[in-house]
Amino acid sequence: MSQVDELYELQEIELTILKNRKRLGEIKAELEQNEAVQQARAGVETAQKTLSPLQTKARNLDLEIQSALEKAKTTEENLYSGSVKNPKELQDMQQEIVSLKKRHSDLETQLLETMFAVEEAEATLGESQTALDMITAQWQTEHQSLLEEQSELENHTRHLLESRRKVMADIPADALKLYESMKPRKHNMPVARMEGSTCSVCGVSQNMSTEREVRSGRNITYCNNCGRILVAR
Numbered sequence: 001m002s003q004v005d006e007l008y009e010l011q012e013i014e015l016t017i018l019k020n021r022k023r024l025g026e027i028k029a030e031l032e033q034n035e036a037v038q039q040a041r042a043g044v045e046t047a048q049k050t051l052s053p054l055q056t057k058a059r060n061l062d063l064e065i066q067s068a069l070e071k072a073k074t075t076e077e078n079l080y081s082g083s084v085k086n087p088k089e090l091q092d093m094q095q096e097i098v099s100l101k102k103r104h105s106d107l108e109t110q111l112l113e114t115m116f117a118v119e120e121a122e123a124t125l126g127e128s129q130t131a132l133d134m135i136t137a138q139w140q141t142e143h144q145s146l147l148e149e150q151s152e153l154e155n156h157t158r159h160l161l162e163s164r165r166k167v168m169a170d171i172p173a174d175a176l177k178l179y180e181s182m183k184p185r186k187h188n189m190p191v192a193r194m195e196g197s198t199c200s201v202c203g204v205s206q207n208m209s210t211e212r213e214v215r216s217g218r219n220i221t222y223c224n225n226c227g228r229i230l231v232a233r
């Protein structure tokens with residue numbers, strides 16, 4: 001393998017390492033972000049906060065209804081027991097029964113309205129919970145595939161770093177120094193393939209002598225236009 005071929009191989013390895021590292025950065029950012037799940041969880045919490053006081057209200061109304069019923073029953077029993085003889089007292093008892101029955105009826109209406117609201121809130125909670133379950137499952141699947149991709153990329157990069165070390169060991173120090181010094185100016189691509197007589201990076205055709213020189217592979221030859229090291233491919 002000529003020096004130029006080795007430099008090209010080194011460049012390909014390094015470009016792939018850069019690409020892998022970029023993707024690994026994206027994966028890391030994506031793994032740290034789960035906005036959709038957080039939003040869905042907030043939806044469930046809101047629905048629970050709506051439902052809970054309505055359920056308490058319904059329970060309290062139910063207790064009040066029981067208590068009004070019992071009180072009316074006790075008063076009625078007293079009224080018809082014959083133990084109370086005083087007309088004023090009897091009249092009061094009758095009035096109390098009427099008032100308790102009215103209260104019972106009002107409470108029943110309130111309870112019915114509250115039960116409707118409870119049902120509605122329960123439905124909303126159910127929907128929110130279903131949405132959260134779906135989003136969580138989806139996130140876990142993505143999470144899983146991202147973790148797999150991450151591990152593959154890390155393995156691949158480790159192998160590439162090993163290959164890089166081996167390739168670099170075979171390249172003469174001065175060629176390596178030249179390559180390194182060109183990297184920042186050439187967007188990490190100091191070496192360009194020559195396809196036919198054309199530089200594949202800048203697209204400019206080389207003159208005959210340059211083309212011949214590149215094909216011989218003996219020396220380092222530069223593109224007439226962009227100044228990259230040309231490799232015949």
Ligand SMILES: [Zn+2]
Nearest residue numbers: 199202223226
């Ligand atoms: Zn060029």
